[in-house]
Amino acid sequence: METKNNIEERLSPFLEDNFDDSSLKNLSKKVEDRYNRPIISLRLSITNRCNINCLYCHHDGMMPSNNEMTSDEIFQILKIAKTLGVEKIRFSGGEPLIRKDIVEIIEKTASLNFKDISITTNGILLAKYAEDLFNAGLTRVNVSFDTLDSETYKKITTKNYLKEAKKGVLKAVEVGLNPVKLNMVVMKNINDNEVMEMFEFAKDNGLVLQLIELMKSENCDDNAFSEEYHFDVSLIEKKLAKLAKKVRTRKFMQDRKKYFIDDGEIEVVRPMDNTKFCENCTRLRITPEGKIKPCLLRNDNLIDIITPLREGASEDSLRKIFLEGISNREPYYINDNE
Ligand SMILES: Nc1nc2c(ncn2[C@@H]2O[C@H](COP(=O)(O)OP(=O)(O)OP(=O)(O)O)[C@@H](O)[C@H]2O)c(=O)[nH]1
Ligand SMILES: C[S@@+](CC[C@H](N)C(=O)[O-])C[C@H]1O[C@@H](n2cnc3c(N)ncnc32)[C@H](O)[C@@H]1O
Ligand code: SF4
Numbered sequence: 001m002e003t004k005n006n007i008e009e010r011l012s013p014f015l016e017d018n019f020d021d022s023s024l025k026n027l028s029k030k031v032e033d034r035y036n037r038p039i040i041s042l043r044l045s046i047t048n049r050c051n052i053n054c055l056y057c058h059h060d061g062m063m064p065s066n067n068e069m070t071s072d073e074i075f076q077i078l079k080i081a082k083t084l085g086v087e088k089i090r091f092s093g094g095e096p097l098i099r100k101d102i103v104e105i106i107e108k109t110a111s112l113n114f115k116d117i118s119i120t121t122n123g124i125l126l127a128k129y130a131e132d133l134f135n136a137g138l139t140r141v142n143v144s145f146d147t148l149d150s151e152t153y154k155k156i157t158t159k160n161y162l163k164e165a166k167k168g169v170l171k172a173v174e175v176g177l178n179p180v181k182l183n184m185v186v187m188k189n190i191n192d193n194e195v196m197e198m199f200e201f202a203k204d205n206g207l208v209l210q211l212i213e214l215m216k217s218e219n220c221d222d223n224a225f226s227e228e229y230h231f232d233v234s235l236i237e238k239k240l241a242k243l244a245k246k247v248r249t250r251k252f253m254q255d256r257k258k259y260f261i262d263d264g265e266i267e268v269v270r271p272m273d274n275t276k277f278c279e280n281c282t283r284l285r286i287t288p289e290g291k292i293k294p295c296l297l298r299n300d301n302l303i304d305i306i307t308p309l310r311e312g313a314s315e316d317s318l319r320k321i322f323l324e325g326i327s328n329r330e331p332y333y334i335n336d337n338e
């Protein structure tokens, strides 16, 4: 049988960024999938609605739907996740901040004492909500922010909200959310020439820059877009590796690398065809209409948890449904040579 020390050693890389040592005491409760990947994090898409329309959007792998979970239903789902050892919660969408009850959702989530509660947002409404979200218990925020140029912003998002998004980012830092990450999807001939300028902006304002490879997904409106604008982020990564005075690997956060350069930090998210990324994937997803989604890039193995919950199923049966979702998890990109 595995000893507590072994478990701590095996799982320590999960704890590197947003955890403190107190999380160690519950490690033995972690549930693993069939590929020995522990489930550390739950990513809930809480709406499919959005106030902009990014050219590249994969909508977090969700199909259109108008049937959103209520804040109470979200709370019930989180309670079950907590009993299964989930430590990190992320709210995404669509645009999570267009839900009128977003502060209430964070308050309820915080009452369950997760180690890390974060939101991924386009930032347009962030200046309005940052302080209330922080006071409600939000730990940190990632903001989609692909460019500093207003024309390019309009081209990407079809709207003119760059100023609002920038204000939101700065307010998030001001109120104490930490880290605040800028999500930059790097696109050929659109913003690939802006990486260093974005890094300077990030450094000057206490932000982490997250460079993201444009991904193909059946949920993108037009996959031709991905073909045309796909930029090989590994080319930038090679340059970063030369410049960096320190590199860290988030081994069990999809093996992502963080590069520390001149008192600044750049993280690289490179999922496409990346078998290491999937090998080290520790998250489960929930769709806005309450289905467990085992993988961002698949829609054929979802499991309904909201209907049983609405019909009054016991916590035990809901836990079983969760475990069924976990057992459906498979790495999307696999190494064919093994
Ligand atoms: N393939 C794949 N891509 C993901 C997954 N999770 C996040 N991404 C991509 O990673 C990028 C950043 O996602 P975020 O929502 O900002 O959060 P995160 O990077 O996953 O989490 P932290 O680094 O812990 O803040 C987005 O472009 C996502 O599409 C995943 O499970 N699979
Ligand atoms: C789907 S959005 C939802 C949350 C919020 N509306 C936002 O934009 O931050 C979540 C993240 O996915 C990223 N994303 C969307 N489509 C993508 C694609 N095709 N390839 C890579 N990242 C993508 C966005 O940049 C954003 O950082
Ligand atoms: S803001 Fe987020 S959800 Fe909305 S279109 Fe852009 S990437 Fe998609």
Ligand code: SF4
Residues within 6 Å of the ligand: 254, 271, 277, 278, 279, 281, 282, 294, 295, 296, 297, 330, 331, 332, 333
């Ligand atoms: S298995 Fe791979 S593609 Fe699927 S969610 Fe995990 S990292 Fe993303």
